[in-house]
Amino acid sequence: MNESTSTHPGPSVTRGDVTTDELADIGVDIAVDFPGSTAADFQRYPVLSEGGWFIVIKHQPSLTSVSRTPWTALGPIELTSKNLNIY
Template sequence: MEREPVTEPELQAAGVNLARDFPGASLSEFRRYPVLSEGGWFMVIKHQPTLKSVSRVKWRLLGPVPLATEGLSLD
């Protein structure tokens, strides 16, 4: 999976104020991508020069590998 650019509304939703939290930084310095840690897969938004996480949200069970049953209704 490629590192995706982040929009300003996404940073604001994560509680980031560029001028206050990252003085001199630009929006292009932030990227969203999956990471695997001790808690499983997470989708993170990080400031690339410092690698500081600004958002970390639980992602799919197997990360970039979709389950065959994903999207099926088993009712």
């Protein structure tokens, strides 16, 4: 019997880098709020909570949220009918 197994990668979270200017725009002073950290210690990514989907910026070593912005109702899922205009 020839058994072949297929490995599906499954869901993944795309994380984005954050710049020092972006952190300053949201009111984070790295030197004061996170001594010894750099902008490379912060990541932007989507999260699902009891309030729905959000795009957050977190300090990765401590997982402290510094920004939390509401995202789309279905998060990363886009319906094929999204841009469909029916008259």
